[in-house]
Amino acid sequence: MKFWENDTIAAISTPIGESGIGIVRISGPKALEIAQEVFRDKKLNKTKIRNFLSHSVHYGFVINPESGEKIDEVILVLMKKPQTYTREDTVEFNCHGGILSLRKVLEAVINCGARMAEPGEFTKRAFLNGRIDLSQAEAVIDLIQAKTERSLSSSLAQLGGNLKRKITDLRSRLIEISAEIEAPMDFPDQDIKEISPKKVEENISYLLKGVNSLIETLDYGKILKEGINALIVGKANVGKSSLFNTLLRENRAIVTHLPGTTRDTIEELVNIKGIAFKIIDTAGLKDPENVIEKISIKKMMKHLKEARLILAMFDASVPLSSEDKEVIREINKGKNENKKVIVIENKIDLGEKINREKLFSLLDIKDSTKMSLKEKIGIEELEEKLARAATEGLVIPENGVVINNVRQANQLNRAKQALEQVSLGLKKKITYDFLTVDLKDALDSLGEITGDSISEEIINDIFSRFCIGK
Known part of the structure; x- marks a missing residue:
């Protein structure tokens, strides 16, 4: 006999908090017996749960077997082995989703002979009982x-x-x-x-x-699972926070006309074309005026070294500035085959005075994305480029x-x-x-x-x- 075959386990299977429904799950050889001890029908009569049909649903109450006191109004879901998640007899109590009621139902179940499940133990039993393999x-x-x-x-x-x-x-x-x-x-x-x-x-x-x-x-699988970091860099007031908010579809970062509004990095996860991107908004590169700005720029430089995908922003309405050239120098310092750079020319609605030929030459690139975040121009093109950059050069299997x-x-x-x-x-x-x-x-x-x-x-x-x- 396997070591777990005499053991009946129980746990709250839904996130702890306030919700419409919370589930207490029981699995093991005594699941039906324990459920029978704590469950009563709508007239508060004890029922023979073992006689219920498998995969059936029943309305009633969970009670404290010692006092007979009602704990919660529930729906009992009965699943008899082997056609269950664990291949063991399984009972689920669909309770009201309050923290106290769920804990009291679980406590009643444990007092009747179940033990608290360990992390992942229901799925572990599904594996040990041969329902799924380890990869599943x-x-x-x-x-x-x-x-x-x-x-x-x-x-x-x-x-x-x-x-x-x-x-x-x-x-x-x-x-x-x-x-x-x-x-x-x-x-x-x-x-x-x-x-x-x-x-x-x-x-x-x-x-x-x-x-x-x-x-x-593997590389494609890790991007699907973990996502990819996308770092927004550029001089102060170039539109980094506006781009951050645009990609998130919400006003997460504060945006003003004043340079240096963003003092610290801000990170958010966003789904673009089915890929998870962690978008990182950074402080603008400028001569720091105080200790806070020095720390912000130092953090930005650290992110710049580690990032695999960089969104380099430039103001298309003005010539390249010394700050722009400093951004370019920092990007070029960390360039390698694993680091990809997407160049964004923002504010094209104000006219284009940037020296594009020089910009392309300094960054050794062949194209850029022209945008006006104010007029919502170029957003779809940028999202397409982000998705391509994330998966470029990776093996994407046809068989899944x-x-x-x-x-x-x-x-x-x-x-x-x-x-x-x-x-x-x-x-x-x-x-x-x-x-x-x-x-x-x-x-x-x-x-x-x-x-x-x-x-x-x-x-x-x-x-x-x-x-x-x-």
């Missing part, structure tokens, strides 16, 4: 934390088993080739023909191609299989290294019995992605990142 379990938390339509779609695809199927295919091929290599060694008296090195190499090439195709999606966490990527890289060792061994004509060690390492590495071969410590670490109640 990780997709659950990604789904909860999804910030955009693209990240939501990617998480749903992984939850649906896209990555599981890909890894299973690769592992099946590995197991097959390993069996063909080991069979003649394990059963020498059976006269089993030894597999040719050419066939082994063909299979290893197929496996390496599959593993590499997944590794290549995306790697988006470091744990999965590390295991794929381990599998890749092991497979490359096999390929190298074949070229050096190393005997098959030595190659099987690397094949086993590749198999185990892929198995750690799905949970087919993984330690209890890693499982516990993964599920500890979940919220209680999920």
Whole structure:
């Protein structure tokens, strides 16, 4: 018997706070028994919950079994194993969403024999009971934390088993080739023909191609999951805060005609074309007049070094100033292949006096985005450029299989290294019995992605990142 099979767990599964509905979830072998102790029908009669149909809904009350006192008016949802999230008997009490009522319902359930669930334990049980694999379990938390339509779609695809199927295919091929290599060694008296090195190499090439195709999606997956920082820089009063507010569709930053209105960096998350951008508004670059401005500019310089995407703003209605040239120098200092710069010429409604040829030459660019934030010109073009810049050069898979966490990527890289060792061994004509060690390492590495071969410590670490109640 598995260690959790005698355990019944319970938790509040909705965010703590005031809301229309809050849910207390119970899962385990005594879920129905415990629910029967605390639930009464609309006439306050005790009911035989075990006789209810699975996946049925019932109106009534949760009471304190000792005093008979009503705790809350509820809807009971009954789900009998195995057709449940955890593959265990599960009961959910849909209560009023107040903090006190939810806690009192949970307390009554625990007093009747349940224990408080650990973070992620419901999903952990779904994994341990074979309903989902580890990659699907990780997709659950990604789904909860999804910030955009693209990240939501990617998480749903992984939850649906896209990555599981890909890894299973690769592992099946590995197991097959390993069996063909080991069979003649394990059963020498059976006269089993030894597999040719050419066939082994063909299979290893197929496996390496599959593993590499997944590794290549990591950068795109991380952007879907975490988003990308976009830093707005420029001299004072160029329109940085106006751009910040425009992208957010709200007046988050204070905007005035006075230079230096923004003293500190302001950050907000915004969904642009299905990608999460953390837009960072910074203090304008100017000669600091006091200690506060010195600190603000120092913070801006730090962000400038770290940012992967820079929105460099210039005032198109005036010639390039010394402050503009200082902005350009600072941008050029940190330029590298991973840093992208989108140049914005703002205030085109006031006429264009900027030396565009010189601007392009100094920044080594070929185009810019002409805007008038006041007249709402160029906003759609800028958003298109932002979306392109975020995904430019990244592998966007057509089949929707995306790697988006470091744990999965590390295991794929381990599998890749092991497979490359096999390929190298074949070229050096190393005997098959030595190659099987690397094949086993590749198999185990892929198995750690799905949970087919993984330690209890890693499982516990993964599920500890979940919220209680999920």
